[in-house]
Amino acid sequence: MIEVIDIHKQFGEQKVLKGISSVFEDGKCNLVIGKSGSGKTVLIKTMVGLVEPDSGDVKYDGRSFTQMNKKDRTILRREIGMLFQGSALFDSMTVEENIRFPLDMFSDMTEAEKLEQVNFCLARVNMPNTNKKFPDELSGGMKKRVGIARAIVQNPKYLFCDEPNSGLDPKTSIVIDELIKEITIEYNMTTLINTHDMNSVMGIGDNVLFLHEGLKYWEGDSKEIMNITDGELFDFIFASDFLKNLRKNARV
């Protein structure tokens, strides 16, 4: 479980987060949605300490992250897996080396055990036999999948995915969403996903948080979200007039 308590963050004059609080539970896909530039990435990065919040706290199963020293943070981070918006694969390493890196760095596994774990994760994301490829030989969706494999290789307790399906076709998006959902349940992880894809919201949104102008504008699950009839969230979900009309007609 991750608790976010009254997070504030501003860059210069621009207030990006104006006091966000929420609770993200184990075994659930927690989605953060919001327009481009609404601060989703900043929220995730503050939670994992890549960006320092101006005030507020983040608690990982009760452990206050902002009050930890650098060493304890480093140790906690080994329980965190993260998929970056641009995948952030190490481009001087092969797929296998990318995924194996955290094991090489932190585990005492034998070479055979590491390879087994790598192959297991690769199979998990449906990319078997790509061990020796380099990131620039992969398509965007394949990179995302390798990114996920790398994020889960150490069996993290907390998984952060920043737009796991931006730039992917609807079918691959759904495959990736399903995958994240599956591993979340399987390993009982606390998963946080940034997205502006409504398919994801409907498909895997156990808990959905809508960010608007630096505030938590709405929170609920994917069923509740369909009952929204007006306001910013309605505009966000039913972005096109076509969808809005469809929605209105459906209600009539």
Add this chain to the structure above:
Amino acid sequence: MPSRNSKSVYFFYIRFSSMGKIFHDFGEYLILLGRMFSKPEKPRMYWKETFRQMHDIGIGSLTVIAIVATFIGAVTAVQFSYQLRGIGLVPMWWVGAIVRKSLILEMAPTLTALLLAGKVGSNIASELGSMRTSEQIDAYEIMGVNTSSYLIAPKILASIVVIPMLVVISVFLGIIGGWAAGVLGHFYSTAEYVRGVQDYMKNWDLVVMLIKALLFSFAIASVSCFKGYTVKGGALEIGKASTQAVVLSSIVVIIINFFVAFLLLD
């Protein structure tokens, strides 16, 4: 006159803010270097990375260093032979001594360092810069890797091992270049040249050469790491950072060169 006054105030503002920036950057540089000294998570991984960097820097630069050193030796030999022959009173075997001495004290360390400031400096800065902008450094951080140590220490260590080796190699190749040029140009015989090369040998010169090479390699690697690691923004910024890394590390090399000569040579 107010306009003139405000202009000069503005001028001083720029002056001081850019001075301030230099001090600020220097402070950040020292902090980054300070953070480099922390206990490695897995020493084996650090060694592996260091060997990879040694290979990249060493093998990657060998050809260009070899070509430049050989021709620098050759041109030094030709120029001195030409001048000594003009004077006429000095035995030609001196050329061997002159070539060796100028290679060891100046040409080999300084030119190698300047070349490598261009090659290794821009490589390091653009590698780290693109890792920064593509969030690879953040990805390491999230895994719990101390990036200011893992991404920087191996590069600096590899540089201070490999670059002095390249300097020694370039001394040898320069001497060979000088021999070839002189013999082909009929300035002196092989025996004369060899006699010159062996004469008046001072070990202190070699010590100075190695001190220079060590300081230069540390300067190139650390400045370039700093420039690359602290890139903010996108692809354009990477280009800028790598140019700055080359320019700044060349300047630092030249300045160190002066001070070493000033302090260690009487």
